[in-house]
Amino acid sequence: MSAKAKRFPQRLNIRSGTIDMTHGSGGRAMAQLIDELFVTHFDNELLRQANDQAAFDVPAGRLVMSTDGHVISPLFFPGGDIGSLAVHGTLNDVAMAGARPLYLSAGFILEEGFPLADLERIVVSMGAAAKSAGVPVVTGDTKVVERGKGDGVFITTTGVGIVPEGVNISGDRARPGDAILVSGSIGDHGVAIMSSRENLTFETTIESDSAALHQLVAAMVAAVPDIHCLRDPTRGGLATTLNELALQSGVGMQLTEDAIPVRPAVSAACELLGLDPLYIANEGKLICICAPEDAQRLLTVMQADPLGAEAAIIGEVIEDAHGFVRMQTGFGGSRVVDWLTGEQLPRIC
Amino acid sequence: MKYVDEFRRHDLAQKLSRAIHNEVDRGRQYNLMEFCGGHTHAIFRYGVQDLMPDNVRFVHGPGCPVCVLPVGRIDNAIQLAQQHDVILCTYGDLLRVPGSGRKSLLKVKAEGADVRMVYSTQDALKIARDNPGREVVFFAIGFETTTPPTAVAIRQAQAEGLKNFSAFCNHVLTPAAIQNILESPEVREIGSVLIDGFFGPSHVSSVIGSQPYEFFAEEFQRPVVIAGFEPLDVMQSALMLIRQLNEGRHEVENEYTRVVSREGNRKAKALVAEVFELRRSFEWRGLGLVPYSALRIKSAYAGFDTEKRFEVPAIQASDVKGCECPSILRGVKKPTDCRLFGTVCTPENPMGSCMVSSEGACAAYWTYGRFRETTTAREANA
Numbered sequence: 001m002s003a004k005a006k007r008f009p010q011r012l013n014i015r016s017g018t019i020d021m022t023h024g025s026g027g028r029a030m031a032q033l034i035d036e037l038f039v040t041h042f043d044n045e046l047l048r049q050a051n052d053q054a055a056f057d058v059p060a061g062r063l064v065m066s067t068d069g070h071v072i073s074p075l076f077f078p079g080g081d082i083g084s085l086a087v088h089g090t091l092n093d094v095a096m097a098g099a100r101p102l103y104l105s106a107g108f109i110l111e112e113g114f115p116l117a118d119l120e121r122i123v124v125s126m127g128a129a130a131k132s133a134g135v136p137v138v139t140g141d142t143k144v145v146e147r148g149k150g151d152g153v154f155i156t157t158t159g160v161g162i163v164p165e166g167v168n169i170s171g172d173r174a175r176p177g178d179a180i181l182v183s184g185s186i187g188d189h190g191v192a193i194m195s196s197r198e199n200l201t202f203e204t205t206i207e208s209d210s211a212a213l214h215q216l217v218a219a220m221v222a223a224v225p226d227i228h229c230l231r232d233p234t235r236g237g238l239a240t241t242l243n244e245l246a247l248q249s250g251v252g253m254q255l256t257e258d259a260i261p262v263r264p265a266v267s268a269a270c271e272l273l274g275l276d277p278l279y280i281a282n283e284g285k286l287i288c289i290c291a292p293e294d295a296q297r298l299l300t301v302m303q304a305d306p307l308g309a310e311a312a313i314i315g316e317v318i319e320d321a322h323g324f325v326r327m328q329t330g331f332g333g334s335r336v337v338d339w340l341t342g343e344q345l346p347r348i349c
Numbered sequence: 350m351k352y353v354d355e356f357r358r359h360d361l362a363q364k365l366s367r368a369i370h371n372e373v374d375r376g377r378q379y380n381l382m383e384f385c386g387g388h389t390h391a392i393f394r395y396g397v398q399d400l401m402p403d404n405v406r407f408v409h410g411p412g413c414p415v416c417v418l419p420v421g422r423i424d425n426a427i428q429l430a431q432q433h434d435v436i437l438c439t440y441g442d443l444l445r446v447p448g449s450g451r452k453s454l455l456k457v458k459a460e461g462a463d464v465r466m467v468y469s470t471q472d473a474l475k476i477a478r479d480n481p482g483r484e485v486v487f488f489a490i491g492f493e494t495t496t497p498p499t500a501v502a503i504r505q506a507q508a509e510g511l512k513n514f515s516a517f518c519n520h521v522l523t524p525a526a527i528q529n530i531l532e533s534p535e536v537r538e539i540g541s542v543l544i545d546g547f548f549g550p551s552h553v554s555s556v557i558g559s560q561p562y563e564f565f566a567e568e569f570q571r572p573v574v575i576a577g578f579e580p581l582d583v584m585q586s587a588l589m590l591i592r593q594l595n596e597g598r599h600e601v602e603n604e605y606t607r608v609v610s611r612e613g614n615r616k617a618k619a620l621v622a623e624v625f626e627l628r629r630s631f632e633w634r635g636l637g638l639v640p641y642s643a644l645r646i647k648s649a650y651a652g653f654d655t656e657k658r659f660e661v662p663a664i665q666a667s668d669v670k671g672c673e674c675p676s677i678l679r680g681v682k683k684p685t686d687c688r689l690f691g692t693v694c695t696p697e698n699p700m701g702s703c704m705v706s707s708e709g710a711c712a713a714y715w716t717y718g719r720f721r722e723t724t725t726a727r728e729a730n731a
């Protein structure tokens with residue numbers, strides 16, 4: 001630590017400093033940024049070795065790897081920020097294979113002029129999320145782009161993990177008769193983000209559900225190793241994710257609208273904006289498809305975890321040559337639940 | 350959610366469904382046109398058809414503000430955004446509507462034009478205040494529901510002395526369009542298009558009241574029931590229409606009494622009359638030129654009229670070949686009668702406006718009701 005003081009006689013001016021091109025140039029300014037921000041807050045043994053890569057032993061089994069770019073606006077939102085989201089997003093993608101995440105990498109693209117105070121806030125949040133998940137950020141990269149060529153900060157994270165023996169979770173394994181479960185209320189993240197967008201501020205108590213789901217998944221896999229499919233319904237929401245799975249497995253689905261958990265504040269916001277909660281993004285929820293005889297056991301395990309307390313069985317997989325996801329509406333009719341088209345745009349009248 | 354969930358209750362829907370089944374005369378067909386896209390959307394989203402007898406048919410009307418905007422006016426907006434370097438503000442749905450050459454505002458935005466989605470006219474005013482050096486054009490569209498907010502914005506801009514704000518006025522009028530449909534040869538000539546009665550608009554009527562429909566209920570001898578946008582409203586109104594038809598009545602009835610009165614919103618109407626005047630005629634996609642069916646900004650407010658501030662030429666642009674939007678908007682054809690439906694025209698790649706807005710008949714069919722057209726669905730329903 002004393003060596004640091006010698007290398008950089010003046011500490012980074014976090015309070016009022018901003019990112020400039022030198023922070024990405026490979027020179028001393030970049031080294032200082034990495035040292036005083038990233039290494040400090042992500043602190044772990046592999047990162048401290050200061051190599052361009054992290055070298056570690058891999059346990060026996062199937063290794064999974066996933067990557068995710070995060071470009072969210074606004075960067076800070078109720079219930080999280082781009083930093084915690086960048087950790088949770090990738091951990092969840094790894095976990096959806098039934099895997100135990102081991103390590104993360106993080107690539108930052110910073111825009112010239114970005115306040116160091118904001119960057120610190122993001123990095124602190126990211127470090128805390130990684131620590132609480134028990135998955136360290138062991139290698140990273142920093143680039144700076146000229147002002148106007150980025151949106152403050154973009155973060156790409158990659159994660160690796162190990163799948164326990166006997167677990168084979170994949171989007172193509174849904175079979176007619178299987179049960180469809182969701183781990184909790186849908187639409188919270190998207191509505192929290194919308195409520196804090198510049199041109200659409202409205203007051204809501206809804207916070208993003210951004211959370212790392214790997215511990216919930218570990219409990220589920222321990223109880224029922226033969227889970228058929230797991231996926232987190234992020235962009236495009238529950239509706240789009242179910243359509244992806246239906247397409248991948250060559251099946252249809254039948255949902256019951258009344259069984260799908262939606263918070264009243266989320267339905268109210270969607271009602272006002274002319275949106276449908278089925279298409280709103282989530283960052284801390286998962287969809288699980290399993291054999292019907294396993295559904296009740298899984299539901300009990302999920303509900304015992306704080307992140308799955310509101311879990312519910314929402315429908316079943318059916319045979320359907322067209323691959324339609326259908327829904328019995330609460331009103332008593334039926335409809336298709338289609339893929340999201342473009343972006344959800346508010347209706348006019 | 351209070352005031353919403355009550356109108357979506359399953360048990361009441363079942364009760365109403367039984368009442369409608371008891372009321373209908375099995376020996377005849379009931380062809381009921383819902384003018385508004387809001388009704389079309391509700392019918393499909395909640396699966397209302399499943400609760401109706403087979404001889405009650407919903408005919409989808411042209412009341413989708415995005416759908417009836419002619420291609421030429423979209424082209425005008427695209428030109429304004431591209432050639433005049435304005436900040437073009439518009440409601441969300443409109444962004445994806447294809448103009449000529451399949452260009453949309455979303456596409457020109459991607460090419461660098463400054464197109465911004467707003468949620469209200471107030472957002473557009475704020476953009477004008479924040480960018481005093483730029484011209485800000487609000488692409489004003491919609492029926493009588495969205496007209497008063499445009500009037501408010503124009504008056505506010507005048508009061509504040511905003512020099513860089515104008516509205517590209519495309520506001521249209523509902524009664525004129527309904528009359529046009531009833532006068533069309535397809536409806537008049539027996540055996541072509543059957544419309545036995547109308548669901549009257551809900552939000553529009555909250556502004557104009559139920560009185561303006563009285564003329565054509567009488568003139569064309571068709572019952573009109575002003576209906577709310579919730580699914581129970583639609584079913585209750587269907588029951589009211591069926592009763593009128595069974596009793597040989599053709600009156601304007603109001604199901605949406607919690608919002609709509611006979612006179613409507615006098616303050617809103619006065620505001621609209623203050624800022625706007627009738628256009629002699631206006632082109633509607635699907636209906637063609639409809640006399641006295643749209644509004645323009647009065648000369649007293651010319652400084653806030655985009656058509657006075659910029660050169661906005663009349664563009665005669667045609668729909669994509671094979672696109673049946675015009676016939677679908679008149680209720681002459683169903684979306685599934687169109688060769689493009691679901692083949693080259695999907696919500697991801699819309700050829701016509703009815704596939705863009707969630708209120709458009711094609712988008713509603715495709716998004717919510719597609720399974721009804723398949724054999725597997727028929728088997729499942731059997």
